[in-house]
Amino acid sequence: MTNETTHKVRSIEQVVIRLAGDSGDGMQITGNEFTKTSAIVGNDLATLPDFPAEIRAPAGTLPGVSGFQIRFASKDIHTPGDDPDILVAMNPAALKVNLPDMRPGKTIIINTAMFVEKELRKALYVKDDGTIINPLNDHSLSNYHVIPVDLNKLALEGTKEFGLSPKESLRCKNFVALGMMYWLYSRPLEPTIAWLRDYFKGDKVNFANANIAAMKTGYNYAETAELFVEQYKIPAAHLPAGTYRNVMGNQAVALAIAAAAKISGVPVFYGSYPITPASDILHQISKYKNYGVYTFQAEDEIAAICSAIGASFAGMIGVTGSSGPGIALKGEAMGLAVMTELPLVIIDVQRGGPSTGLPTKTEQADLLQAVLGRNSEAPMPVVAASSPADCFDRFLEAVRIATKYMTPVVFLSDGYLANGSEPWRLPDIDKLPKIDINFRTERDGFQPYLRDPGTLARVWAKPGTPGLEHRIGGIEKRDGVGSINYDAENHDSMVRLRWRKIYKVADDCAAPLMAGPERGPLLVLGWGSTLGSITSAVEMAHAHKMPIARCHLQQVWPFPSSLGAILSRYDRILIPEMNLGQMWRLVRSEYAVQAYSFAKVQGRPFTTGELFRKIQQTLELPAHGSSHPLDTKLERASEVAADVSGG
Amino acid sequence: MISPPLTKNDFKTDQEVRWCPGCGDYAILNAVQTVFPMLGIPKEKFVVVSGIGCSSRLPYYVNTYGFHSIHGRAPAIATGIKIANPELSVWIGTGDGDSLSIGGNHLIHAMRRNLDVKLLMFNNRIYGLTKGQFSPTSEVGKVTKSTPYGVVDQPFNPIALALGAGATFVARSVDIMSKHLIEVLQRAANHKGFAFVEIYQNCNIFNDGAFDHLVDAGIRDEHLIALEHGKPLKFGKAKDKGIKLNGFKPEVVPLASTPDSELLVWDEHDPSSALPFFVSAMPEGTMPQGIGVFRDVDRPTFDGEMAAQHANVMKKYGAGSLEKLLYEGDTWKVG
Numbered sequence: 005m006t007n008e009t010t011h012k013v014r015s016i017e018q019v020v021i022r023l024a025g026d027s028g029d030g031m032q033i034t035g036n037e038f039t040k041t042s043a044i045v046g047n048d049l050a051t052l053p054d055f056p057a058e059i060r061a062p063a064g065t066l067p068g069v070s071g072f073q074i075r076f077a078s079k080d081i082h083t084p085g086d087d088p089d090i091l092v093a094m095n096p097a098a099l100k101v102n103l104p105d106m107r108p109g110k111t112i113i114i115n116t117a118m119f120v121e122k123e124l125r126k127a128l129y130v131k132d133d134g135t136i137i138n139p140l141n142d143h144s145l146s147n148y149h150v151i152p153v154d155l156n157k158l159a160l161e162g163t164k165e166f167g168l169s170p171k172e173s174l175r176c177k178n179f180v181a182l183g184m185m186y187w188l189y190s191r192p193l194e195p196t197i198a199w200l201r202d203y204f205k206g207d208k209v210n211f212a213n214a215n216i217a218a219m220k221t222g223y224n225y226a227e228t229a230e231l232f233v234e235q236y237k238i239p240a241a242h243l244p245a246g247t248y249r250n251v252m253g254n255q256a257v258a259l260a261i262a263a264a265a266k267i268s269g270v271p272v273f274y275g276s277y278p279i280t281p282a283s284d285i286l287h288q289i290s291k292y293k294n295y296g297v298y299t300f301q302a303e304d305e306i307a308a309i310c311s312a313i314g315a316s317f318a319g320m321i322g323v324t325g326s327s328g329p330g331i332a333l334k335g336e337a338m339g340l341a342v343m344t345e346l347p348l349v350i351i352d353v354q355r356g357g358p359s360t361g362l363p364t365k366t367e368q369a370d371l372l373q374a375v376l377g378r379n380s381e382a383p384m385p386v387v388a389a390s391s392p393a394d395c396f397d398r399f400l401e402a403v404r405i406a407t408k409y410m411t412p413v414v415f416l417s418d419g420y421l422a423n424g425s426e427p428w429r430l431p432d433i434d435k436l437p438k439i440d441i442n443f444r445t446e447r448d449g450f451q452p453y454l455r456d457p458g459t460l461a462r463v464w465a466k467p468g469t470p471g472l473e474h475r476i477g478g479i480e481k482r483d484g485v486g487s488i489n490y491d492a493e494n495h496d497s498m499v500r501l502r503w504r505k506i507y508k509v510a511d512d513c514a515a516p517l518m519a520g521p522e523r524g525p526l527l528v529l530g531w532g533s534t535l536g537s538i539t540s541a542v543e544m545a546h547a548h549k550m551p552i553a554r555c556h557l558q559q560v561w562p563f564p565s566s567l568g569a570i571l572s573r574y575d576r577i578l579i580p581e582m583n584l585g586q587m588w589r590l591v592r593s594e595y596a597v598q599a600y601s602f603a604k605v606q607g608r609p610f611t612t613g614e615l616f617r618k619i620q621q622t623l624e625l626p627a628h629g630s631s632h633p634l635d636t637k638l639e640r641a642s643e644v645a646a647d648v649s650g651g
Numbered sequence: 652m653i654s655p656p657l658t659k660n661d662f663k664t665d666q667e668v669r670w671c672p673g674c675g676d677y678a679i680l681n682a683v684q685t686v687f688p689m690l691g692i693p694k695e696k697f698v699v700v701s702g703i704g705c706s707s708r709l710p711y712y713v714n715t716y717g718f719h720s721i722h723g724r725a726p727a728i729a730t731g732i733k734i735a736n737p738e739l740s741v742w743i744g745t746g747d748g749d750s751l752s753i754g755g756n757h758l759i760h761a762m763r764r765n766l767d768v769k770l771l772m773f774n775n776r777i778y779g780l781t782k783g784q785f786s787p788t789s790e791v792g793k794v795t796k797s798t799p800y801g802v803v804d805q806p807f808n809p810i811a812l813a814l815g816a817g818a819t820f821v822a823r824s825v826d827i828m829s830k831h832l833i834e835v836l837q838r839a840a841n842h843k844g845f846a847f848v849e850i851y852q853n854c855n856i857f858n859d860g861a862f863d864h865l866v867d868a869g870i871r872d873e874h875l876i877a878l879e880h881g882k883p884l885k886f887g888k889a890k891d892k893g894i895k896l897n898g899f900k901p902e903v904v905p906l907a908s909t910p911d912s913e914l915l916v917w918d919e920h921d922p923s924s925a926l927p928f929f930v931s932a933m934p935e936g937t938m939p940q941g942i943g944v945f946r947d948v949d950r951p952t953f954d955g956e957m958a959a960q961h962a963n964v965m966k967k968y969g970a971g972s973l974e975k976l977l978y979e980g981d982t983w984k985v986g
């Protein structure tokens with residue numbers, strides 16, 4: 005759509021928008037479309053979907069609010085932004101839930117049609133005496149730039165010609181809102197039109213047309229009704245040259261699974277049981293049957309991992325995927341994979357816990373479970389993805405380690421990475437890491453626990469290979485021959501052998517990501533999905549001339565062998581984590597160093613502001629000091645943001 | 652190259668067999684080692700998988716590929732093996748505790764899917780390896796280490812369970828009836844699909860004589876009834892009794908006063924599992940217990956269907972290109 009407008013179009017560097025509505029309002033779809041379009045016009049971006057655990061909590065209520073935040077920019081950014089510049093509130097509940105995150109002076113678009121008694125009551129806009137409060141006319145929003153729009157009316161009018169029922173017409177209102185946002189930020193409509201045409205095909209084409217009309221209605225209304233004083237454009241970001249696509253973490257894992265099969269030439273078997281937020285991996289790779297990917301939706305978590313172990317034994321690359329509660333169920337089988345020394349990747353898309361916890365929210369609290377959470381001495385390497393796109397590289401790394409060392413490997417992701425997205429510069433297919441797998445066929449000298457002296461990996465001999473018949477299992481065995489053995493000394497030496505093998509990975513793994521000076525007053529040590537927030541906060545600190553450094557682990561366990569020396573070069577170590585200090589505990593116990601913990605377990609990522617403030621504060625604390633995670637003081641993110649300002 | 656035919660010795664391992672002397676497991680091992688070389692399957696194509704328990708030591712004693720896994724999980728491990736390589740002949744050695752208690756979920760799902768594996772359930776009605784607690788097939792009232800005042804929970808009827816879960820081959824035999832057992836194992840081996848074989852197995856340490864009332868030479872003809880396809884159901888030392896259906900209810904009738912035409916004629920291929928279910932549910936003690944094949948029907952196998960689906964997708968779309976997968980769709984170029 006060309007833009008013949010008399011409006012002033014102002015070029016700005018970045019915007020954070022949040023779309024919020026009832027979980028039936030289609031906010032995730034709207035957010036994804038806005039994201040895709042922003043990616044296509046070349047912005048750097050980061051997203052933060054936030055949806056309720058219930059599929060449909062009662063309509064209009066506070067627990068039913070679903071939100072989608074996206075930050076898009078013409079510069080390099082690392083996080084979805086601390087607080088929104090603009091909020092679209094589709095109903096009173098959405099306003100109420102999201103208002104605390106809004107700083108004064110920001111813009112709020114409100115769907116006035118829903119600010120009626122019935123809806124206000126559901127959102128608990130009620131005084132003690134039972135009378136209704138309407139935030140639209142009680143001055144409570146006077147510090148904000150409020151733009152009232154009757155989205156319901158626009159949806160009904162805009163889709164009149166398609167003969168839809170009123171209910172169906174109203175379902176298009178998210179596209180009215182999307183159209184308005186497209187106008188405001190000068191985005192093209194074509195990508196979403198193409199998507200709608202593809203999504204509503206055949207006899208559903210009427211819905212595609214109605215939604216397209218609704219979107220155009222919003223677009224034109226924004227223009228002609230002069231809702232906004234200005235229109236903005238956010239030029240393309242200067243990203244490194246290459247071909248890009250927008251990718252969510254779970255999508256990147258799915259693509260990496262197909263890539264692992266292709267690169268290695270060995271099929272991948274994925275055994276899984278549905279669980280939030282890991283299920284999308286299963287959904288996506290179920291389509292990859294012509295890529296050498298086999299999927300098995302098992303009867304439970306234990307069957308999911310056991311089938312993957314069986315497939316590994318039979319010569320496929322076994323993978324199982326779940327979230328924390330499922331990993332707990334898999335614990336015994338993970339030990340079996342340690343004992344039988346079979347390659348296996350265990351994907352843990354972490355979520356808030358313990359138990360069912362906060363299924364749709366993010367957390368990093370499965371670290372110790374991944375490293376230690378099994379009976380007896382059952383070591384295995386752990387890698388952690390640090391951004392949605394990094395899920396691809398990290399997963400391939402997990403497969404490389406698993407097959408090279410004949411060991412189970414835990415791949416940690418989390419809800420934020422799984423559903424968040426960012427532009428991904430696609431890798432050169434020829435430059436992807438090599439995964440060399442050699443099945444044993446040579447009969448001479450064969451023993452099931454014959455080892456490579458370098459890696460200590462045992463041989464992989466798959467059933468069907470003549471002459472290599474052998475038995476493996478969970479009972480302790482003698483090295484080499486693999487016969488059952490209960491001798492005291494033998495057990496001691498086998499336990500040490502299995503650990504030594506895992507420690508080998510410390511010298512053969514991804515190096516920590518370093519930024520800032522090589523030595524100095526403070527090192528921020530992180531792992532996993534906090535990379536974006538930490539990087540932004542460290543950049544902010546550098547802008548304030550603080551000589552601090554950042555070290556981010558991609559290989560989480562065993563620690564890369566370089567880590568000890570790195571830690572020793574800084575006066576203070578600050579470890580921010582979305583858990584109660586699990587990395588803090590590991591680092592202190594492994595290196596006997598002091599460290600300050602910054603622990604946040606709120607089901608959402610760190611903001612740049614709160615991390616920056618913590619960095620400032622830590623610089624004032626004694627060198628080589630320590631603080632316990634329980635003593636972390638957390639402030640309201642929006643207040644910190646107002647103080648620290650910027651991002 | 653034509654190799655000499657395999658013999659029983661080819662399936663023996665150098666591992667010392669560690670079952671208690673006199674255990675029924677020896678007879679079952681012997682039957683397995685007898686049947687394997689008869690099947691025309693190369694040695695390297697066999698995989699014996701097990702869970703935990705006395706029965707689950709089986710893989711160590713059969714010289715093929717083997718996987719001794721964890722408690723109850725053998726069917727899940729076997730599922731991965733069969734999907735990875737449907738050409739393998741996969742056998743599961745398990746017990747009543749391993750498969751009906753801790754592994755119950757995997758067992759029923761493997762049966763409903765019709766995974767093409769052969770499961771030998773050594774039923775000794777006790778926990779042997781953990782030293783004598785009651786099992787899900789122990790009789791009500793049984794005094795065991797964990798039930799000093801007697802078992803109060805009702806046992807499973809394994810055959811009824813397998814039929815209910817949709818197993819396509821369901822049979823029963825007895826450890827000491829080696830000829831019968833070998834025949835049943837051969838039938839199981841030749842069945843394409845899930846074969847569930849319950850084997851009455853004497854644990855002479857913790858539950859000695861559990862089946863004496865059924866299988867002792869002197870009395871067993873009164874207590875066991877051989878199920879033979881196409882034949883009327885008859886039993887008794889003097890072959891003087893038969894089974895007749897009264898409505899849905901099987902009854903014991905004297906042959907002297909009942910013509911063969913009124914007897915239940917065994918049909919192991921009946922697509923419905925109702926009839927074998929009635930017969931499997933005949934109460935122990937007052938009615939004979941069936942041995943032989945309860946059910947043998949054809950249904951597509953899970954691993955076969957999965958392989959076929961992969962082949963179809965491959966035929967339709969061709970081998971996937973990684974380049975296309977990554978680079979197609981909503982991408983854009985910078986620079």
Ligand code: SF4
Pocket residue numbers: 669670671673674675676705706775779780853854855856857
């Ligand atoms: S405990 Fe019972 S079942 Fe186990 S080996 Fe001994 S006799 Fe056999």
